[in-house]
Amino acid sequence: MRKFLSLVAVIAMLVAALSGAVAETAERETLTYGSTMNMNTDKPFYPTKFITYLEDMIDANIEFIQYDNDTLKLTLASGDMPDLMMVNTASNILDGRLAVAMDDYLEEYGPNILKFEKRNAVMRELVSGGDGKLYFHTPNTGPEALTGSTTTWNGYLVRWDLYKQLGAPAINSDDEYIDVLKKMVEIAPKPANGAPVYGMGLHGSQQWAWNIRAMANEGYSNSTTWAYAISTTTTEVMQNYMDLNSPFWSNMRFYFKLNQEGLLDPDSYTMNGDQVQEKAANGQYVGSYCTWYTSDLYNTARLADPDTLTGMIAVYGEGMSGWYGSNHTVGWGDKLTFITTSCKNIPLAVKFLNAMDSDELNRVHYSGIQGEEWDYVDGVPTLFPETVALRATGGEEWQHLGIGSFSNTIGASEFGTAEDGGFYSLWDDPDLKYSGLNPLEKDYADFYGVKYPAQVHFDMVQAGKAINQAGNQTQAVQLGLSVRPDNIIRIDSRMEEIVNRTIPTLVSAADQAAFDAAQASLLDELKAAGAEESWAWWNENWNGTLEKIQNIQ
Template identity: 25%
Template sequence: MEIKKKIQAVFATGLSVALLMSLAACGGDKTASEKDDGSLMTVDVFDGLANYQGEQKGWFAKIIKDKFNIKLNIIAPNVAGGGSTLFDTRSASGNLGDIIIYGYDGGYGSKMVKAKLLADMTPYLDGMDNIKNHQAAIDAMNDVIGVDSGVYGIPGSVSDKAPTEASEGLEPTFGPYLRWDYYKAIGYPEIDTLEDLIPVLKQMQDKARETEGRNDIYAMSLFKDWDGNMMNNAKQPTCFYGFDEMGFVLAKADGSEYQSITDKDGIYDRTIKFFNAAYRAGIVDPESTTQNYDTMNSKYKEGKVLFSFWPWLGQAAYNTNENKAAGKGFMIAPLKDQKIFSYGSTPTGGKTFIGIGSQAKNKQRLVKFIDWLYSAEGVYDSGAQTGGAAGPKGLNWEIKDGEPVLTDFGSSVLSGASENVPEEYGGGSYSDGISALNFTTVNVNDNDPDTGYPYNATMWPSELEKANNNPLNQDWSSHMGGAKTTMEYLEANNMIEVAPGSAYMTPDEDSQITTLRGSIKTEIVNASWKASFASSEAEAEKIMDQMRETVKGLGIDQVLEVDMKNAKDQDAARKAAVKDYQAENKDSSSDSE
């Protein structure tokens, strides 16, 4: 599951069989022989990951206009709302977009191929070495979508690392992050378990309100935007203990345990009780039930929230250079019983692909653009989301004494500060110019073959040295056994569990299961929120017990049978990916000898 501003893209319900047949009859690819006069071209990008809709702005727009003479017009189901409707409407016209970024699991890739919505890029691949370098990922996608040959898309998040290596950089995807400056202010109390966070956070909240003279500071703030099969916020602490979701199942990264989210006294039930205890302790923002992600995120930036489920929320919003210099910011807590779930690297890529629409003009130019996105320069420029790739060379970074280093401008903007870009690079706000594609081609923690260092600037020696000299990081390190980074701390203390990366895709779901799931998840989500904000522990338990009885009657056992099989199949695929990688690299080693 790829985590960005939205944990998952909202996928459509799918095309009807009749629609697929009609499109297969009338759709089709335009010929490879069409002429391209090189004039400025507006490219419609149907992007299931984008959180922005409209024309790409700023410095990234200038880069691609100068290189390819194209403008990107982002069509984003996440922003437009009604993702399935938008997908179906555009599919019915036979034209999803000139470039398509979407998930190919769950049968969507095969549906798009059968409906002739995707072009086979094979005729355009001469000289496209960056695409060809990821043939294994293309083959894995072809296996899933049911084609024997052709290049209908290239998966994202491809990596050169082993599946057993964490795909994250210095920070995991999940973790209990707290405002270290207020944790310090209350004397660094020990935190044995998740439940022990509550009195610690209460002390931190009291101290923060006293220090800053305001009563609108809360330890925790929640939101509903991302709720799906469960209350999304309640799922996050389960990841602190090695679990991740598969429908209504929570599965351990190593395949050792599987639980239903409705299990009484299971890990999900534990997190609901945790939220309810936090609410009754008065440390949960009362606007949690009505606010959206953006509203909540602004509170982090303003210093009004003291705990974060993810580093890319709390740290990205608050850990500016200025705050860190003052010793303020979010750092991972020393939660003694944590075993944090980590996504392994994926040599065959993730579940989302980028491809060319069958009705697109000037396909060769578009394929060149996609090939560039998978080049080192493209990874830096298109992967410059906060906490990601370093951004444009020359503007954000340069080479000194053989090593990459950030410029003053790059250091500022990558720490979250607001800066205007020099006119020669396109002008305007830096943040407004970041690629709106929100699509990771190559894992930014992989090494740039030209420099030998990761695309992610936080992993450069020059930046690690800065971090180690930072008052916030120095204090954190001195209380975490001398660890210099979060990952170093977690690995040294056996507090991370890597789920090997694989090409496993959830199979297309039977319509009856989908119907049952829809009514069941509504009951689970509603009960989870009600229980989290119940006035007593007994009331919260009663709400969850009633929910369990209700979903039993709605047929959850039928859905759980499907989800449990998928979870176990995923584990088998992960183990197979490890064996395949070991075999391939053993062969490679033998060949090189």
């Protein structure tokens, strides 16, 4: 009898304990977060380990609400909002007084947020509606792809097997690049269908294709219009159409010369991206303006020969810029998370954003959980081989980890420095990169004596022989830039239309005299369209905003 009563007592205690645990779980609050992001909450791998870790950190459940652009606008207009929301621009939120200022909560609930002093100072100056308070949180503050990705998509892009046959000659100018393209075309095998081989072809139905090559290689990016180019070393704006030293005119001179040599696919004026890929896969190009649009050359060749070296890859000239290395002072300025005036528990929402800025969660986001995906080896944070293998395999088991899945909200960039001295991302290991190279990339790396192809350019940057985007503050300027007036928008659009119409005339000019005449005519037409008025606005507002940011301590 006594044993029976003891058993009953034990069962009663277990039931009580379980009931308490259930009650504790049931009592955990739910924080709602609305955006246009798809968080894959309907997938078998959800919730990810990252989301579960985050929920445990803040002791709350998180419910994600996905909108399209229309339903997002309706929700904001209704005033009946979730606790947190993400938007692309701040003006409507500030004008409608839809955001809660976080300042009064930061000391108690947001100590990690306070560590991002420069980001917060810029946000208070540029996106506070003038009251100097902190309303928004941005993701990915810090350096981006600091050491270069495995490969870069820009550079002097060559078909590697043919380039090696030529002896891999140095290329330090567009003219030298054209000469190499010409020699590669001469030794290129004829496609099976007998189609001609060209230096390159473009999806020239979009102005992006006519601008991006020199823009990336010379250290520029664009903003909301191709009429202007932004230096990725100084962030200053220049006239892309009206200044003859701009990347646009570098490209026009390059494609004009390419066409003169018969190396430009004549379909470049009308093709779309898929058509460029199709011709690349057919072996019709030996060079490119961007690796994205010619990747099918390698993908197709590898089906027949897994060890093929037939594919596009970048080689670099001295002084060339690499599209990596931006140090985003304010993170991604078009991903603005704010606490809404509908929020039921403001301290909890601040705790959520505080977790985004924590050393702990940033490492979990980029590398996984300590002891499960990585740990310290001789004091150095190191990924487990099983984690590396799982990423290579992919699939739902990898997706369940949630590594890298929250980039639009997590506070720091992958190259932010953790308290242990390592990057938040433990994947930037040269030996690890080398182990994941495909045969073409490995052959390239071995040829140049590096661990990964982009290291060639990174080493040039370190030696002062090339540049990257380390000085680029475009995201910060765009965040604080005044809204373009309607008359400036009309002028900029008109200039783009004029240029779109004139590009074929420039590129296909019969000779240098005809090119020069078309150039002069275009400049006159742009000036008549209001180019000077537009430039006055851009110069004052873009460079003026940049100066404000540079003066913020």
